[in-house]
Amino acid sequence: MSKKVQTDMYHTDSAVSIRGVTKTFTQWQRSNTAGNVLRNLLKPEKRTITALNDVSFDIKRGEFLAYAGPNGAGKSTTMKLLSGMLLPNDGEIAVLSMSPQKQRRALMSRLGILFGNRTELWWDHPVIQSFEWKKIVWDIPDDLYRKNLAMVTELLDIGDLLKTFARELSLGQRMRADLAMMLLHSPELILLDEPTLGLDVMAKRQMIGFLKQLNAQEGTTIVVTSHDMDDLEEMARRILLISNGKVAFDGSFAALRDELGCTKRAIVNFSDRTRREIAYDDTNKLLRELSELDGIVDVGFTQTSLEEGLANLFARWR
Amino acid sequence: MADRITLRRILKLLAISAKMDLVWLLRDTKYTLAGICADMISNIATVSGVFLIAARFGGIGGMSTDEVLFMMAYSTLVTGIFIMFDGNNIHVSRMIGRGQLEHMFIQPLSLKVQFFTSGFMPFSGGINVVIGTILMIIAVGQLGLNITPWWVLSLIAYLLTTMTIIVARAYLVSSAAFYAPVTCEEISTTVIDGNWFLSTFPLSGMPRFVQIPLLTVLPEGLMAWFPTLALLGRPPLNLTALYPMFFALLISLLASIIFRRGLNHYVKKGSNRYVPYGFRR
Numbered sequence: 138m139s140k141k142v143q144t145d146m147y148h149t150d151s152a153v154s155i156r157g158v159t160k161t162f163t164q165w166q167r168s169n170t171a172g173n174v175l176r177n178l179l180k181p182e183k184r185t186i187t188a189l190n191d192v193s194f195d196i197k198r199g200e201f202l203a204y205a206g207p208n209g210a211g212k213s214t215t216m217k218l219l220s221g222m223l224l225p226n227d228g229e230i231a232v233l234s235m236s237p238q239k240q241r242r243a244l245m246s247r248l249g250i251l252f253g254n255r256t257e258l259w260w261d262h263p264v265i266q267s268f269e270w271k272k273i274v275w276d277i278p279d280d281l282y283r284k285n286l287a288m289v290t291e292l293l294d295i296g297d298l299l300k301t302f303a304r305e306l307s308l309g310q311r312m313r314a315d316l317a318m319m320l321l322h323s324p325e326l327i328l329l330d331e332p333t334l335g336l337d338v339m340a341k342r343q344m345i346g347f348l349k350q351l352n353a354q355e356g357t358t359i360v361v362t363s364h365d366m367d368d369l370e371e372m373a374r375r376i377l378l379i380s381n382g383k384v385a386f387d388g389s390f391a392a393l394r395d396e397l398g399c400t401k402r403a404i405v406n407f408s409d410r411t412r413r414e415i416a417y418d419d420t421n422k423l424l425r426e427l428s429e430l431d432g433i434v435d436v437g438f439t440q441t442s443l444e445e446g447l448a449n450l451f452a453r454w455r
Numbered sequence: 456m457a458d459r460i461t462l463r464r465i466l467k468l469l470a471i472s473a474k475m476d477l478v479w480l481l482r483d484t485k486y487t488l489a490g491i492c493a494d495m496i497s498n499i500a501t502v503s504g505v506f507l508i509a510a511r512f513g514g515i516g517g518m519s520t521d522e523v524l525f526m527m528a529y530s531t532l533v534t535g536i537f538i539m540f541d542g543n544n545i546h547v548s549r550m551i552g553r554g555q556l557e558h559m560f561i562q563p564l565s566l567k568v569q570f571f572t573s574g575f576m577p578f579s580g581g582i583n584v585v586i587g588t589i590l591m592i593i594a595v596g597q598l599g600l601n602i603t604p605w606w607v608l609s610l611i612a613y614l615l616t617t618m619t620i621i622v623a624r625a626y627l628v629s630s631a632a633f634y635a636p637v638t639c640e641e642i643s644t645t646v647i648d649g650n651w652f653l654s655t656f657p658l659s660g661m662p663r664f665v666q667i668p669l670l671t672v673l674p675e676g677l678m679a680w681f682p683t684l685a686l687l688g689r690p691p692l693n694l695t696a697l698y699p700m701f702f703a704l705l706i707s708l709l710a711s712i713i714f715r716r717g718l719n720h721y722v723k724k725g726s727n728r729y730v731p732y733g734f735r736r
Contacts, residue, residue: 162725217725222560224722238722245563255731257558261479273471274562276464 152358153196158228160189188214190382203373207451212362249324253331258303265299275322289317309340329361366443397446408432468572476576502527516660521597528590530679535583544574548629552640554729613682619703627710633717654678
């Protein structure tokens with residue numbers, strides 16, 4: 138029953154390599170008029186949605202990439218393509234030098250996936266039972282399982298949760314348990330789709346801290362999607378923005394701020410109760426300018442947030 | 456780590472499913488007893504109705520009371536074995552319709568291995584096997600059958616054949632959920648429940664235009680009636696005793712082709728819905 142598994146089908150130094158990938162879906166269209174309903178019985182009206190349109194990019198091994206974009210931009214579709222859940226219409230995908238479609242089984246033993254709105258835990262069992270199930274299904278060697286279990290138990294602070302039934306966990310606890318379970322087989326690449334969705338501040342801080350540590354210490358490649366730009370900026374070093382199925386931006390957060398025109402401003406309050414806003418790039422020049430002004434009572438500093446800049450950008454893209 | 460599928464690995468996968476089934480059943484004394492009692496009552500009720508009619512009228516359509524009891528025993532055994540091996544996965548239209556098949560894609564196992572091993576529930580499903588075996592021993596004793604190793608092998612072959620037909624039919628109709636997930640989410644339940652309703656009814660004495668469709672288009676007659684008569688040495692309608700095996704082969708091939716096509720459609724088009732409930736108990 139054993140079967141030789143082909144690995145390294147597409148050898149590449151990148152953790153992820155996407156070349157000219159296009160993915161389309163069809164959507165049924167129907168209005169609520171009787172005529173349209175009857176017409177649709179004979180000839181259904183469909184609309185083609187291009188989720189990804191000739192998209193190409195690479196993610197280096199050990200990178201922490203933020204994958205962002207407005208709703209419906211194609212983020213989850215990309216995650217599903219990378220994990221072999223969907224086939225592209227066109228183009229080539231290599232994940233850890235393997236094809237997610239042709240080498241799904243081999244890839245899954247080296248890949249970790251977590252969707253924020255789903256759980257891989259067994260609902261009616263304690264968390265530790267799901268972990269044991271994972272050990273068998275992923276065929277994790279005993280020593281590696283013990284090492285990883287100890288690591289995730291400590292770093293994600295789930296010691297108290299191991300004997301608790303999954304159905305009785307809070308959302309934050311469930312996410313931590315899910316994340317811990319995902320890491321038990323030491324994945325080289327992890328794909329996280331909205332992992333901070335619905336988490337409170339504490340749970341979010343804990344998750345972000347853990348992911349940063351995992352990336353820095355273990356060198357695990359992480360791709361994360363989120364609508365919270367502050368979270369993404371804190372975690373990732375590179376951001377890839379996708380819009381209308383195209384890569385709209387690929388670079389650092391600093392470059393994105395420049396691109397969005399996220400200006401820094403000094404707000405100066407004067408003794409005559411007037412206020413002036415001074416936009417600046419160079420702090421030395423600003424200080425010189427301020428020193429020449431009389432009657433300053435107070436100076437505050439602000440910057441257009443990334444979120445604000447992106448909201449404007451997404452609105453323009455629509 | 457996980458990419459080699461060996462017999463040892465299959466056994467380990469079955470063992471973890473069995474362990475999880477046992478700890479699920481034993482999670483609470485109240486639930487455990489209620490679950491076992493409910494299964495027993497439900498099964499005895501299903502078969503006793505037909506048996507009591509047979510007892511009252513001295514048989515049904517040319518089958519004696521003891522032969523009807525044998526048929527009920529066979530049906531209960533099939534139900535038990537079927538729940539033991541495929542309890543979690545038989546309602547595959549639910550998994551497809553609810554977009555939950557994606558949970559299977561991220562496991563380093565083929566879908567076939569997952570379907571075969573993750574549904575193994577020997578403890579919560581086992582009670583029907585126990586009842587079926589007891590009924591079978593009683594019926595065999597009453598009928599005075601000469602039990603030879605060949606007869607026992609034939610019984611096992613028929614049980615496996617019947618299970619194959621049930622599973623193949625469930626997967627065949629469940630494939631519709633790839634194309635219409637919302638509408639067909641519960642199609643396997645409808646088909647399987649329909650299966651149980653008709654499968655315990657002896658078709659002997661019914662006109663041929665009723666018997667033939669129930670051995671072909673709607674193969675309820677192959678669930679217990681045909682195998683019973685074949686095991687008693689008189690397969691109906693002058694058909695060969697191997698007819699259920701041929702039928703099982705044909706429907707399995709058909710189900711395999713249709714299910715693969717549906718799966719290809721699924722990975723090309725994706726699922727337009729995801730429902731979190733009912734995924735893994």
